[in-house]
Amino acid sequence: xxxxxxxxxxxxxxxxxxxxxxxxxxxxxxxxxxxxxxxxxxxxxxxxxxxxxxxxxxxxxxxxxxxxxxxxxxxxxxxxxxxxxxxxxxxxxxxxxxxxxxxxxxxxxxxxxxxxxxxxxxxxxxxxxxxxxxxxxxxxxxxxxxxxxxxxxxxxxxxxxxxxxxxxxxxxxxxxxxxxxxxxxxxxxxxxxxxxxxxxxxxxxxxxxxxxxxxxxxxxxxxxxxxxxxxxxxxxxxxxxxxxxxxxxxxxxxxxxxxxxxxxxxxxxxxxxxxxxxxxxxxxxxxxxxxxxxxxxxxxxxxxxxxxxxxxxxxxxxxxxxxxxxxxxxxxxxxxxxxxxxxxxxxxxxxxxxxxxxxxxxxxxxxxxxxxxxxxxxx
Numbered sequence: 001x002x003x004x005x006x007x008x009x010x011x012x013x014x015x016x017x018x019x020x021x022x023x024x025x026x027x028x029x030x031x032x033x034x035x036x037x038x039x040x041x042x043x044x045x046x047x048x049x050x051x052x053x054x055x056x057x058x059x060x061x062x063x064x065x066x067x068x069x070x071x072x073x074x075x076x077x078x079x080x081x082x083x084x085x086x087x088x089x090x091x092x093x094x095x096x097x098x099x100x101x102x103x104x105x106x107x108x109x110x111x112x113x114x115x116x117x118x119x120x121x122x123x124x125x126x127x128x129x130x131x132x133x134x135x136x137x138x139x140x141x142x143x144x145x146x147x148x149x150x151x152x153x154x155x156x157x158x159x160x161x162x163x164x165x166x167x168x169x170x171x172x173x174x175x176x177x178x179x180x181x182x183x184x185x186x187x188x189x190x191x192x193x194x195x196x197x198x199x200x201x202x203x204x205x206x207x208x209x210x211x212x213x214x215x216x217x218x219x220x221x222x223x224x225x226x227x228x229x230x231x232x233x234x235x236x237x238x239x240x241x242x243x244x245x246x247x248x249x250x251x252x253x254x255x256x257x258x259x260x261x262x263x264x265x266x267x268x269x270x271x272x273x274x275x276x277x278x279x280x281x282x283x284x285x286x287x288x289x290x291x292x293x294x295x296x297x298x299x300x301x302x303x304x305x306x307x308x309x310x311x312x313x314x315x316x317x318x319x320x321x322x323x324x325x326x327x328x329x330x331x332x333x334x335x336x337x338x339x340x341x342x343x344x345x346x347x348x349x350x351x352x353x354x355x356x357x358x359x360x361x362x363x364x365x366x367x368x369x370x371x372x373x374x375x376x377x378x379x
Contacts, residue, residue, distance in 0.1 A: 027226065028270065029250050030240040034298045036306025038245075046249040050313045056244050057308060058322050059093045060301045063113040065326035066122050069333045070112075070129070074279045078337055079129045083110040087242070087274030090300030091207050093117060094247025095269070098255060099175065102143060104165075106158035106176045109147045110207075114177065118144035122329070123336040132340050133347075152178060152185030155204065159191040162202035162258075173258040174202040175251075181212020183228065184220055192264070196233045199263035203254045204229075206266065207241060209273035214286040229266035241271030242300040272298070345371060 029044050048056075067085050074082040085092060092113025099105060105114055115125055115137070124136030128147060135146040148154035158176035165172050182188050183206065195202050208225055210217050221228070229236030235257075239250045247269055254265035272295040276283050308314040349356070349364040356364075 027224070027238045028240055029237060029246045030243050031245040031249060032243045032303055032307060034242070034303050036303045036310060038307065038311075041246070041249075044246065044249040044253060046245055046252075048245065048248075053304070053308060053313050054318065056093060056097065056248075057301070057304045057314070058325070059097070059113070059116065060089045060244065060304060061322050061326050062329055063089050063093060063116050064301060065330050066116070066333060067112060069330040070126065071275070071279065073126075073334065073337055074129070079126070079279075080131050082129055082279045083277070084273075084275040084279070085110050085112050087272045087295065087300070088207055088209060088269075089113050090244035090304075091205075091241040091247055091269040091271050094244040095175065095177070095205050095251045095267075098248050098251035099143075100172070100255070102170075102172045103255065104143045104145070104158075104161060104172065104174050106145045106154040106161070106174065107147055108151075108154060108177055108179060108182070109149050110179070111147075111177050115142075115144055118142045120144055122333055123340075126333060126337045127340055130337060130340055132343055152182040152187040152191075154178070155182070155188045155191035156194075158202050159195045159200055162195065162200040163198055166198070166201055171259050172201070173255045174200075175205050175255070176202060177205050177207070179212065180206060180208040180210070180217055180220060180225060181215065182206075183225055184212070192229075192232045192234075192266070195264040199261065201258035201261075202264050203251065203258055204264060204266045205251065205269065207269050207271055209241075209271050210291075211273060211277070211283075211287065213277045213281065214283075216287075224268065226266055226268035232266075234264045234266065236266040236268065238268045238270055241269030242298045242303070244300060244304060271300075 029041055031039060031041060031044065031046060033039060064086065070079065070082045071084055073079050088110070092111055093116070096105070096114040096117030099117070105111070105118065107114055112125060116122070120137045120142050127133050128135045137144065139145045145154070145157070148157070155176045155178055158174050162174040165174065176191070178188060192204065194200065206225055208217065212220060224238060226236035226238040237250050237254070239246045241247060250267055254267055257263075257265060274292065274295065305319065346364060346368060349360060352360060
């Protein structure tokens with residue numbers, strides 16, 4: 001599958017519905033237009049080498065191919081569910097590559113692109129969605145925490161961690177990833193109050209993909225999300241979330257401010273969820289076919305490819321090589337996922353506590369006895 005292909009089921013427009021348009025206000029930070037042309041911004045200049053540009057393109061392609069393979073595996077019954085990032089690759093790769101090696105990320109359940117940039121093996125994410133474990137990666141080694149399904153809860157975790165970093169005298173920074181729908185959650189607002197009050201070194205990175213499942217943005221907020229930050233007492237920035245260079249520049253600046261003691265920043269990455277909320281969702285029930293067509297023209301990978309080609313930074317051999325590498329990744333993901341062994345039932349009792357307390361030990365013994373009662377009984 002070509003990285004420029006976006007397969008999305010479309011239906012007839014819903015009467016009275018309108019497609020979300022890219023903001024025209026001066027707040028939007030953009031460094032690479034949808035047509036692949038470089039533009040300058042007075043506050044967010046960025047200097048990237050030809051090698052870095054090629055690496056960013058490779059990241060985007062690999063992450064999209066991973067996502068496509070995972071979606072296919074779920075449809076074939078190999079995963080319980082999958083939360084696609086299709087369309088949001090630039091927001092995640094740009095933010096992930098802005099992190100310093102010792103910075104810490106607190107994800108939701110869709111940050112596969114950030115996981116990729118932190119060196120997490122895709123199969124360790126796949127095992128979570130297959131139900132084999134709760135996430136196979138080491139959050140200490142990768143500086144990338146386990147996925148959080150409870151909407152917005154990771155923002156409290158990130159803020160508390162950032163306050164600890166601050167008191168330890170460390171120069172590390174923290175990023176809390178969230179979606180536009182999470183901004184309506186109490187945990188997120190509480191986290192931003194605490195972060196502002198203590199000038200915690202945390203960046204709230206909101207991927208505004210226009211929908212909180214089926215609820216459009218205009219029903220969630222009367223003002224652009226980044227402007228809410230002013231009410232908490234810290235800066236808010238809106239960036240073109242389909243522009244990997246702009247996201248990289250804005251996130252780097254926010255992290256630098258956090259490390260310098262300037263406190264938190266709220267980043268609104270204005271993007272679009274091209275697929276379903278999860279594989280259990282049917283987006284054709286609540287959004288327009290014309291939206292998809294409009295956002296396809298802003299594809300985050302196509303614009304980077306156009307810029308690389310136009311500027312002579314990459315040639316056809318490079319693009320073919322990346323596609324071949326993506327094919328190999330897809331094969332590894334498919335084979336590795338299908339061959340994952342099911343864990344024993346007793347695994348649910350492991351790693352709940354550092355030292356197992358008596359009540360849990362009793363529950364495990366009862367469970368083992370119950371399982372043993374079926375042995376040889378033909379059940």
